[in-house]
Amino acid sequence: MSDLVVSGASVIHGSTLAVDDVSMTIRSGELVAVLGPSGCGKTSLLLAIAGLLPVREGSIAIGSRELSRPGRVVPPEKRGIGWVPQEASLFPHLSVAENIGFAVPRGRGRAARIRELAELVGLGALTNRAPNQLSGGQAQRVALARALAPRPEVLLLDEPFAALDTQLRTGLRREVAELLRAQGTTSILVTHDQEEALTLADRVAVLRDGHLEQFGTPEEIYQQPASDWVARFVGDVVELDGAWRGGRVTCALGAVEAAAVGFTPADGDTVRLMLRPEWIVPRPDLLAHAAAGADARVASISYAGHDAMLSCDLTAGLTVRMRMAAVDLPAVGEDLRLAVQRPGLAYPVPA
Numbered sequence: 001m002s003d004l005v006v007s008g009a010s011v012i013h014g015s016t017l018a019v020d021d022v023s024m025t026i027r028s029g030e031l032v033a034v035l036g037p038s039g040c041g042k043t044s045l046l047l048a049i050a051g052l053l054p055v056r057e058g059s060i061a062i063g064s065r066e067l068s069r070p071g072r073v074v075p076p077e078k079r080g081i082g083w084v085p086q087e088a089s090l091f092p093h094l095s096v097a098e099n100i101g102f103a104v105p106r107g108r109g110r111a112a113r114i115r116e117l118a119e120l121v122g123l124g125a126l127t128n129r130a131p132n133q134l135s136g137g138q139a140q141r142v143a144l145a146r147a148l149a150p151r152p153e154v155l156l157l158d159e160p161f162a163a164l165d166t167q168l169r170t171g172l173r174r175e176v177a178e179l180l181r182a183q184g185t186t187s188i189l190v191t192h193d194q195e196e197a198l199t200l201a202d203r204v205a206v207l208r209d210g211h212l213e214q215f216g217t218p219e220e221i222y223q224q225p226a227s228d229w230v231a232r233f234v235g236d237v238v239e240l241d242g243a244w245r246g247g248r249v250t251c252a253l254g255a256v257e258a259a260a261v262g263f264t265p266a267d268g269d270t271v272r273l274m275l276r277p278e279w280i281v282p283r284p285d286l287l288a289h290a291a292a293g294a295d296a297r298v299a300s301i302s303y304a305g306h307d308a309m310l311s312c313d314l315t316a317g318l319t320v321r322m323r324m325a326a327v328d329l330p331a332v333g334e335d336l337r338l339a340v341q342r343p344g345l346a347y348p349v350p351a
Ligand SMILES: Nc1ncnc2c1ncn2[C@@H]1O[C@H](COP(=O)(O)OP(=O)(O)OP(=O)(O)O)[C@@H](O)[C@H]1O
Pocket: 013, 014, 015, 016, 017, 018, 036, 037, 038, 039, 040, 041, 042, 043, 044, 045, 192
């Protein structure tokens, strides 16, 4: 098995430059999520990898096997790449087994291979069913089995769980990720659901307006966003402007330790401090230390079962949100001393 290498690829979709100079190496067996807002080029990137759109610049290859470059496209059926679409789009007049079998070559062992694939996706008992007798989740399992049938080197999944209800989606996507890992299939999952991307993928590619903003592990994307845009797009952020001095930002939350991302501020510069809401914590032990932390009053609490989001009015005049485990929550109106429990991220203030 080889890596999938996308190298400086640009793709025109209609009249739009949908993918703009994207480079990424997807390691053999890796599950990569492509995340981004609507229209950022996720599907266009997948179509180019599948051979359904040409590249205008750059190249796409699996190992040393070049699949796309300007003026040359290896046809989809010769690329060794499988596709699971958003809607299962099964043949309505064929049974589950026949739908899966559509992609299994004729010959000896065909029936056994169909049975193996049906069992792999948990449909061993439903092989004689017609598509209209399947739930949405079961239909997606058939589409997955059909895509895996020719043993593709790379599997592309275009929002395969988007049409399913929340509970089914959570269960099925975990199962599918485990199955793909067990098979060692290199997979690219397009999604606009950040939770899906962060929980399932080995690495996440964040696209914006056709550009690759960041490609990293879920922890890197969440804890060290490469830009303020990624910080805002993936997860919740608390934003405070303050003065930079020697690795600290003096703002309404006090003097908060921070790392500058992608620029080098000078002492005295105004920077934008970004924090995740769970990085802000109540610190009753700091009440006696006037220099540390910031005084706040709980303005509202949004309870979510396992945790809660608190809006706190700072004495200094701003409101910040903090997320905490929903155990012994403070009450609305309670006074707290807040501090930041890990270094924040500093970005330039937008012009
Ligand atoms: N069928 C099409 N014909 C012409 N242009 C298209 C077509 N589909 C997409 N585009 C253009 O390509 C750009 C990228 O679209 P693409 O579908 O790749 O984005 P996406 O990130 O997958 O969006 P979504 O999350 O909404 O599916 C769009 O802004 C649009 O202008």
